[in-house]
Amino acid sequence: MQHKFLLFLFLFSLTGFSQTAPDLDQLSKVDFKTVQASISIFPSDSMVEGEMNFSFEVLQQTDSVYIDAKNMQFDNVLLNGDEITFSNDTKRLWLIHDFQPSEENQLSLNFTTKPEQTMYFINWDIPAEIDAPRQVWTQGQGKYTSHWLPSFDDVREKAVFQLTINFNTGYDVVANGTLLQKTAVNDSLVAWSYAMEKPMSSYLVAVAAGRFEKEELKTTSGIPVSLYYEPKDSLKVEPTYRYTKEIFDFLEAEIGVPYPWENYRQVPVQDFLYAGMENTETTLFANSLVVDSVGYYDRNYVSVNAHELAHQWFGNYVTAENSEHHWLQEGFATYYALLAEKEIFGEDHYYWKLFQSAEELKALSDSGKGEPLLKANASSLTYYQKGAWALHILKEKVGELVFNDAVSNYLLKNAYQSVSTDDFLAEVEESYGRFLGEFRTDWLEQSAFQGSEALESLKESEFLRNYMKIAALREVPLESKRELLEEALTIPVNDYIGQEAVYQLAGEPAIGLYKKAFESNNLYTRQAIASSLDSIPVEMKANFITLLGDESYLTVENALLKLWLQFPKETKRWLDKMKGIEGFSNKNVEMLWLVINLVTPVENRVKIQEYYEQLSSYTREFRPFEVRQNAFGYLYQINAFSDQNLIDLIKAGQHHNTRFRDFSRALLSDLLQKEEYSQRFIVLKTDLEEKDLNFLNARS
Numbered sequence: 001m002q003h004k005f006l007l008f009l010f011l012f013s014l015t016g017f018s019q020t021a022p023d024l025d026q027l028s029k030v031d032f033k034t035v036q037a038s039i040s041i042f043p044s045d046s047m048v049e050g051e052m053n054f055s056f057e058v059l060q061q062t063d064s065v066y067i068d069a070k071n072m073q074f075d076n077v078l079l080n081g082d083e084i085t086f087s088n089d090t091k092r093l094w095l096i097h098d099f100q101p102s103e104e105n106q107l108s109l110n111f112t113t114k115p116e117q118t119m120y121f122i123n124w125d126i127p128a129e130i131d132a133p134r135q136v137w138t139q140g141q142g143k144y145t146s147h148w149l150p151s152f153d154d155v156r157e158k159a160v161f162q163l164t165i166n167f168n169t170g171y172d173v174v175a176n177g178t179l180l181q182k183t184a185v186n187d188s189l190v191a192w193s194y195a196m197e198k199p200m201s202s203y204l205v206a207v208a209a210g211r212f213e214k215e216e217l218k219t220t221s222g223i224p225v226s227l228y229y230e231p232k233d234s235l236k237v238e239p240t241y242r243y244t245k246e247i248f249d250f251l252e253a254e255i256g257v258p259y260p261w262e263n264y265r266q267v268p269v270q271d272f273l274y275a276g277m278e279n280t281e282t283t284l285f286a287n288s289l290v291v292d293s294v295g296y297y298d299r300n301y302v303s304v305n306a307h308e309l310a311h312q313w314f315g316n317y318v319t320a321e322n323s324e325h326h327w328l329q330e331g332f333a334t335y336y337a338l339l340a341e342k343e344i345f346g347e348d349h350y351y352w353k354l355f356q357s358a359e360e361l362k363a364l365s366d367s368g369k370g371e372p373l374l375k376a377n378a379s380s381l382t383y384y385q386k387g388a389w390a391l392h393i394l395k396e397k398v399g400e401l402v403f404n405d406a407v408s409n410y411l412l413k414n415a416y417q418s419v420s421t422d423d424f425l426a427e428v429e430e431s432y433g434r435f436l437g438e439f440r441t442d443w444l445e446q447s448a449f450q451g452s453e454a455l456e457s458l459k460e461s462e463f464l465r466n467y468m469k470i471a472a473l474r475e476v477p478l479e480s481k482r483e484l485l486e487e488a489l490t491i492p493v494n495d496y497i498g499q500e501a502v503y504q505l506a507g508e509p510a511i512g513l514y515k516k517a518f519e520s521n522n523l524y525t526r527q528a529i530a531s532s533l534d535s536i537p538v539e540m541k542a543n544f545i546t547l548l549g550d551e552s553y554l555t556v557e558n559a560l561l562k563l564w565l566q567f568p569k570e571t572k573r574w575l576d577k578m579k580g581i582e583g584f585s586n587k588n589v590e591m592l593w594l595v596i597n598l599v600t601p602v603e604n605r606v607k608i609q610e611y612y613e614q615l616s617s618y619t620r621e622f623r624p625f626e627v628r629q630n631a632f633g634y635l636y637q638i639n640a641f642s643d644q645n646l647i648d649l650i651k652a653g654q655h656h657n658t659r660f661r662d663f664s665r666a667l668l669s670d671l672l673q674k675e676e677y678s679q680r681f682i683v684l685k686t687d688l689e690e691k692d693l694n695f696l697n698a699r700s
Ligand SMILES: [Zn+2]
Pocket: 014, 015, 016, 307, 311, 329, 330, 333
């Protein structure tokens, strides 16, 4: 099951971006057909070089043709085998020539670059003896593939890509398409040749390299799917990728159009920028979503898995021509992921997620910040959630048959092309036999969220009607609602209603009701007790201790913290019980355990020093950023930064992940305002690397 706790920081940071302004000129004059590239990646130097071959058609006479290429150097630029005049303005490579209409043109070139963004080099500058994953991965959308590969920023220029990647021996390398060949170039280099059959936009080009293993499966329709993982995570493969085949089979049947590519793979990478990115056939996702069978109940990959897969149709097969139509990507991927989740987790789950997003959209709308769906550079909430809502309402209006018919026609008619909202609406109107003017105004063009229409739709769900009855009691005194809450907590307890009932007990003399909640054996109801009960009555202590054994790292972390705070004399008991549990990928349970040991020592000084060193080591540069962030947070609370931690913080302030970088900068500013720390930073300056010194000087 997926729950409200799943609305953690990733959920609204799935990718969603504006694209470049359309340049009608070039598209009407030139059509690129294929892009072949042989790329060598030098991870230790953060450098890329390559030989490329483009084939293109000239549609209209023109004096110049460009290819997007950021901060690159070129040589050997040949048009149909002959040298050609070119210029490089550091954003584009311009080919200067009298191009006449013609079909088969070949452009070849060599390039080198050190990408400033889009290609990320993880852990290549750390000492060899440190055991941490060395990876390279790319993120094209929003970052522009043209930072590492000469290509096309305009999403409407689609080409068939064939990439050969030369990379260090001993690593796995993935790129879009089918692996045709893997050949040793020499003792230290392997060439990985991938080829696609169909065209796509450049923002969907991806490369990832690292040490991975994989499990393979075939969908019912015969598509090969590879599930990648780091060797250390072999026990997490099943919970992480749970329901992958079901999701695939469901989406293929529901969308009514066969999967439009040859294969599919999913690769978890360290320090990714977002939750996931739907590169064609090659979804990359944050390895913090790799979970064990306990973490699965709190934070699983199911929703992101379905979302990125849905994009293989909505986004990759048909691509919104510009940002104004971005909902055709994110709204559809969100909606179809929700349908897949409904298939797996049931209708209550589906309505619950719609209800949650309606609450957020309504709040935004009520604050006057609502946005039309058809808007360039709108928020993720608008593109993703309002987009999904528009499709939910549209299907209710026109009926499932008409809706499904229109969606498959829309996809097939625009296959491997770019689309606008009108392309979609025209199909719905044709299948429906009526105009959709009112729907268009209310759901696509209005800034306000149609709250009452949404509420009417939500009331279709009996579960939500029951939930709303309980939620409506929040301000009612306990004595007047005791019976209703008691009923809500009677087995079988609904996950969401049980949680809501427990939240309403906070601060109330309600031991009987709490006991009922404990005995519900409902994971999420018990999770609500762990998170909302601040003071544990002695009569409930025994019940509360049982929370330490629940299959939820959120429950366990809260229970450990509260038992320790309230019963410090039994610290050793709590620590013995919870020793060796790591928790989520950010080590939430383990770090709390270490901190309790440091604050209320129950072991000898040598042991305590070891625990401090363990916690302190988690800020190091090669650790995943979610681990570092958690460690920085705890070290701040116990005021125990070592010099190394302070240096790590300076590096963290320059990290490519903006959320982590902003957190680190805020923490650094806070420390710099404290006399004690500002003095220590001054002393540290003598040992800092130049870029770190410059960064610190700019902030102090
Ligand atoms: Zn998306």
